Amino acid sequence: MNLSGHIALEDSNELKKIIDSLLIQKKVDTAEINRLQDEVNLLRAALYGRTSERVIDDAPEPTLFDGIGEPSSENLPADDEDDDSTTEVKGHTRKKKGRKPIPEHFPRIDQIHDLDESEKICGCGCMKECIGEEVSEQLNIIPAKIEVIRHIRLKYACKACEGVEDDGPTISIARMPDQVIPKCIGTPGLIAHVLIAKFADALPFYRQEKQFLRMGVEISRVTMCNWAKQVALSFEILLLILQQEVLSGPLIQVDETPVQVLNEPNRSNHTKSYMWVFRGGTRAAPVVIFEYHPSREGKIAADFLDGYEGVVQTDGYAGYDFLDPQRKTKHMACWAHVRRKFFKVVKAAGNPKKGKPKNSFTKNAMKLIKRLYDFERQTKIDGLTGDALLAERQEKGKPSWMNSKCYWIKQSSK
DSSP: OOOHHHHHHHHHHHHHHHHHHHHHHHHHHHHHHHHHHHHHHHHHHHHSSOOOOOOOOOOOOOTTTTTTSSSOGSSSSSOOOSSOOOOOOOOOOOOSSOOOOOOOOSOOOOOOOOOOGGBBBBSSBBBBOOOOOOOOOOOOOOOOOOOOOOOOOOEEEOOOTTOOOOOOOOEEOOOOOOOOSOOSSSSSSHHHHHHHHTSSOOOOOHHHHHHHHTTTOOOOHHHHHHEEEEEEHHHHHHHHHHHHHHHHHEEEEEEEEEEOOOOTSSTTTEEEEEEEEEEEEEESSSSEEEEEEEEEOOOHHHHTTOOOOOEOOOOOOOOGGGGGGGGSEEEEEOHHHHHHHHHHHHHOOOOTTTTTTOOOOHHHHHHHHHHHHHHHHHHHHHHOOOOHHHHHHIIIHHHHHHHHHHHHHHHOOO
């Protein structure tokens, strides 16, 4: 009897260990399934979802007949019980509809349209008299035309020294004006036109090549590419001046974005390169500098910002961590990138099923950031700048943030 009881006790302990082990494994498997499901939701959203990061809380699922007829109460977004903020709508002026007038500085060419002589005779047989006019305006454009600038350099010679051996030159010729690119077929105006079309209007060189062919002149894309390179080398001094302008301001924004470069020496066409962007200067005259680099290492930003004293705003990339220990530089984050982290949580959750609890912290964070964005948008509408903008942020923007933060702490302590 005792032996069987001892065996039963050992079996019971062993069974309990097995059950505990299975429960632990179940928790691990459930966590792994949830993680994999979040990854699936993120990938599905990246492939088929909207690129916009706008989130509508408690919005119903769209149906086939959305937008037809009068909206019902079921199709309206529910009021947010947690949001006790109020929005003040100020008076506004409605823009007048219709075509905008053509600016007065453009030259006018009058075209007078008159009736035929037969149409000027009234039905009674008398001649009609002109009593006024009606004027309407249309825009016209004169297409670009190609012209050739002939540089005629006059030459002078001394007839008295003709045939006399002398060390000094007997023939003089007028010098050519200084050119951006020596011995170039293009004038500064043509080079500027090509570069503006390329970098300001995003018109590739091969398309400009076709445009020039339609106009009857052949300028290859290789030639235009060489022009861009030589102009960039000539303007290096201007880049140094612009960099000093960026560093002279109280705030610098830095970001880097991947670009693909084809046929780059010693690099695959699929290798990522980066375009670094630095924006700074004064509020009245901001300056933006684009720098291409084959890598994303933080040393690039460190070299550009060497010796800078002020505020630097970046995203959460670890390459900017060198700014944190510096005393003369204040490293600030970006609300757009903070919001993006919470938005990824919303995307990973997918379409929540009925009865599935929502992440209240994420929901409150999204609402808070939206409230701050609405506040900043209103300050722009009101035209606030400088000290007035700072005072408005301290009076309304900061309490909005602090109240919401205290609200989260209060809720979590319950």
